[in-house]
Amino acid sequence: MTAQRQQRIWSWSKPLFCRAIAAILLAAQLLPVGAPAATTQRIIANRFSGLAIDGFDPVSYFVDDQALVGEEDFEAAQGGVxxxxxxxxxxxxxxxxxxxxGPQFGGYDPTDVARGVTVAGNPRFFAIVEDRLFLxxxxxxxDAFKADPERYLPRAEARWPALEEDLPQ
Incomplete structure (x- = not known):
């Protein structure tokens, strides 16, 4: 191919190439980012900070009936997190x-555990059912779980031991 022909091809394909790169970059920005929690642990912990349930105070769910972030001055290591x-x-x-x-099922969503998969719970979406914390x-x-916990709990409790066993220590 001659240099003149190569230059002609590049001159009409350059805008297409630039548009394709721009479209790829835009699509990458619009894709949802994965959950920040590691879903390979027995207790959900933020993969960047190492904090269990993203640093939320597990006792505040019971005492204050809301999800409240804990303080750096009051930390404790328990259960490997x-x-x-x-x-x-x-x-x-x-x-x-x-x-x-502590959250039941290590902080994994009980509706998903009932289906046989481990999906990290979000500490902002919680329920206290039968004096137990679920994320x-x-x-x-x-909302589905709170409306009918008896639909999900038996299946989740039956499937959890096998799912937990597959999670690394």
Whole structure:
């Protein structure tokens, strides 16, 4: 191919090439970013900070009936992850009874666990059912679970041991 012909091809294909690159970059920005939680752990922890349930205080769900972020001054390591709390009392309560205050199924969404998959729960979508904390990946999952927990709990409890066994320590 002659240099003149190569230049002609490049002159009409350059705008197409630039548009294609721009479209790829735009599409990459519009794609949803993956969940920041590691879904290969027995207890959900933020893959960047290492904090359990994104640093939310697990005791505040019970005491304050809301999702509240814990403070850096009140941390504790338990279950291979770091937990944050709003105050010393919440930290002491959790350390005395992590099985009571910790999220069920390690923080994985129980509606998805019932289907046989592990999907990280979002600490902002929660429910306390039968004095147990459940986190959900989506608002719709939480609402469905709260409307009929007996539909999901038996299946989730039956499937959880096998799913948990497949998660690395």
């Amino acid at each position: 770091v937990w944050r709390f709003r105050n010393e009392g919440n930290r002491a309560s959790f350390l005395a009874h992590p099985e009571v205050y 959900f990946s989506r608002e719709e999952s939480r």
